[in-house]
Amino acid sequence: MRLTRYFLPVLKENPSEASIVSHRYMLRAGMIKQSSAGIYSWLPLGFKVLKNIENIVHEEQIRAGHIPMLMPTIQPADLWRESGRYEDYGEEMLRIKDRHGHDMLFGPTNEEMITDIFRAHVGSYKDLPLTLYHIQWKFRDERRPRFGVMRGREFYMKDGYNFDLSKEDALHAYNRHLVSYLRTYERMGLQAIPMRADSGPIGGDDTHEFLVLADTGESEVFYDSAITDLKFGDREIDYDSVEQCQNVLEEFTSRYARTDETHDEAAFANVPEERRRSARGIEVGQIFYFGTKYSESMGATVINDKQEQIPVHMGSHGIGVSRLVGAIIEASHDDKGIIWPEGVTPFHCGIVNLKQGDAEADAACEALYSALESHGLEPLYDDRNERAGGKFATMDLIGLPWRITVGPRGLKNGVVELTSRRTGESQEMAPDAAVARVAEIYANL
Amino acid sequence: MRLTRYFLPVLKENPSEASIVSHRYMLRAGMIKQSSAGIYSWLPLGFKVLKNIENIVHEEQIRAGHIPMLMPTIQPADLWRESGRYEDYGEEMLRIKDRHGHDMLFGPTNEEMITDIFRAHVGSYKDLPLTLYHIQWKFRDERRPRFGVMRGREFYMKDGYNFDLSKEDALHAYNRHLVSYLRTYERMGLQAIPMRADSGPIGGDDTHEFLVLADTGESEVFYDSAITDLKFGDREIDYDSVEQCQNVLEEFTSRYARTDETHDEAAFANVPEERRRSARGIEVGQIFYFGTKYSESMGATVINDKQEQIPVHMGSHGIGVSRLVGAIIEASHDDKGIIWPEGVTPFHCGIVNLKQGDAEADAACEALYSALESHGLEPLYDDRNERAGGKFATMDLIGLPWRITVGPRGLKNGVVELTSRRTGESQEMAPDAAVARVAEIYANL
Secondary structure (H helix, E strand, O other), rough: EEEHHEEEEEEEEEEOOOHHHHHHHHHHHHOOEEEEEEEEEEHHHHHOOOOOHHHHHHHHHHOOOOOEEEEEOEEEHHHHHHHHHHOOOOOHEEEEOOOOOOEEEEEEOHHHHHHHHHHHOOOEHHHHEEEEEEEEEEEEEOOOEEOHEOOOEEEEEEEEEEEOOOHHHHHHHHHHHHHHHHHHHHOOOOOOOEEEEHHHOOOOOOEEEEEEEEOOOOOEEEEEEEHHOOOOOOOOOOOOOOOHHHHHHHHHHOOOOOEEEOOOOOHOOOOOOOOEEEEEEEEEEEEEEEEEOOOHHHHOOEEEEOOOOEEEEEEEEEEEHHHHHHHHHHOOOOOEEEEEOOOOOOOEEEEEEEOOOHHHHHHHHHHHHHHHOOOOOOOEEEEOOOHHHHHHHHHHHHHEEEEEOOOHHHHHHOEEEEEEEOOOOOEEOHHHHHHHHHHHHHHHH | OEEOOOOOOOOOOOOOOOOOHHHHHHHHHOOOEEOOOEEEEEEEEHHHHHHHHHHHHHHHHHHOOOOOOOOEEEEHHHHHHHHHHHHHHHHHHHHEEEOOOOOEOOOOOOOHHHHHHHEEEEEEHHHOOEEEEEEEEEEEOOOOOHHHHHOOOEEEEEEEEEEEEOOOHHHHHHHHHHHHHHHHHHHHHOOOEEEEEEOOOHOOOEEEEEEEEEOOOEEEEEEHHHHHHOOOOOOHHHHHHHHHHHHHHHHHOOOOOOEEEOOOEEEEOOOOHHHHHEEEEEEEEEEEEOOOOOHHOOOOEOOOOOOEEEOOEEEEEEEEEEHHHHHHHHHHHOOOOOOOOOOOOOEEEEEOOOOOOOHHHHHHHHHHHHHHHHOHHHHHHEOOOOHHHHHHHHHHHHHEEEEEEEEHHHHOOOOEEEEEEOOOOOOEEEEHHHHHHHHHHHOOO
């Protein structure tokens, strides 16, 4: 993309309404614009990151054998009356009457609707196990929306639901989700720690939250520092293997890691003192096993191999897709702006032309642009008639991990400059070498 | 995908609530499930087609130089009060009060919101031309939702908005959209004819609707049959070229083609009698130029090169993404089920194992499955323990364009059968040859 043809309305001033860094940088980098309290338009740059995160979530869900579908945003109140949650949910539920006076609502989650789909179409144990998921906009009418997309009212979320014949099978689905979530977050450049959590209004026996450590996190967390050494890495996993998934769960949850909601001082005291940490964290996902809570109240049963009708065991599993955009920035920025991890960056590489209009510099930039594209990469070329300082400031603010700087002086020596946003280190090299280096970095992701 | 691991709840009976073929087949093929009147869940098969259509729309919009972003579903009423449409819109607008009593609405379209974004961030003619678009769920509270996803209440739509300095520039944007829409529909296997249209509640001077001919269409259409011979084909187009876009517009709109809303008997009488056609059509898109209607009422102005503040010229351009799923089925089916065009099919090729459990047949199916995948194709393998007749009926119903049938008898002679869903023709050939043939078909798309 050439910047002169793009829509990137960066702000020079710090917006006064933003109290945390991700909100501030998302506004300043032209990623979002508030439409009403807690409701945002995703401007082109923000939309690209949101899509990249969504794609990673899809890929990892599909890899785990989960099946994508899509439920609507507007739900009938009657479904929620069946589960008993219509009255319980309180003012956070956006309630709507349609033109015929029917009670509707903007879905905050989808346990009822997915259970309704299941009971309409599945009747036999032979159709199990089954895990369906979708990524859809949801609404929670927060009293005080804040922190930008981190605690918005309209938010984008992946929610998945497993249906299993037994508690044992459902716990395998739970473990499978835990494994796939670890992979998902790592691909986004995040370390998200599974922590014992409280089940809240969804209800459930087993539940873990995934927390990203960041000073601005809403939750206080307590953990054994040994946990931050764990990496999922590129290990191969067979998601059908009960044992493999169970082993990963044990590896990643056997050490102390809890939020303030479940924190247990006595248990924490067993952690060697030098490894005890308290910090703040941002919740970016949660997995639940809740047994037959919805299948019983809503009649989601199957016939088992003894011809008995039994309620299925369920769980639900969420990843906050829009919230992750903010969480990644909270975890990865400096005082100049965002630092995107390669896995989610909106453009793979910036190109800064120090002397727009100089025939040689322009030609070199165009050649770099084509060369990067030919490697399947998407460059952002700052082809504006601006001073170098302004171009660097914009690139630093929007946080592309790599930048190639092209100027007449370097070109005389046959070199351009490749700069890492994260380290700030620059290296001079031939244009071809810079392209090859950037291509190699992304090929190894 | 192996069918035993998928969620494909096909129905044997014709659902009584469905009066048109696309609605009937979408229910029967397990593509959708109604949640409330005019509101549907997209089950896995339906979701795949919806995504394929969405991807084609994105690719063609980006090719035309339009910039993707995303606006929220819930909008503040105040924006619509500014344009004067809040009261005008009537009962089709889903009006909502949030917990603080603010008037909100579920967006039926986005002229106001995009104009608000524009006026907040763009002030100079140097930032023009600009075309922004998004694909988002919208809501129109139809009194009588019907025809499944063809006239639902919650629907998925691409809407794009151009901002230009002059009427001339805006008409180029209009033409560019017309060209990109022709490409878009053809990639979906559709012939969509641009017809002079009525501007309705959006308001506008120039507008064309795109109609797909189908007996079940809601609109009566009148056209010169010569128009159905036109093909966009794989011509190269420079979307920046005013002349090239104008030429395509003229080629595709110079012949008589109108809906009943704009039909002119006198003009129609000038078409040679043997080429005069009246038929029914389904609207799948519309383009508008509406000048300064919103920019004036909402103050979306730029400074031009004479330092004058002038309102921008705008247009809006829509493609009914969810509606297209139904429209494609209306245009492409037979009495056994759907016939997907290759460009949108949910799976590229079916594999039917005539004797599940036969070691040789199973192995041959697995080998075909891997071979198709290695060509980047996604097969659907019916690995159920079902009789051949049931497997064929399912494949015909869900409409994959190609099917490979594998049985012990053929394998003895080293052959499988490749069948075209459209023609019903089958050919015996070696498994490798079948894979190569299918791969070639998709490579040439």
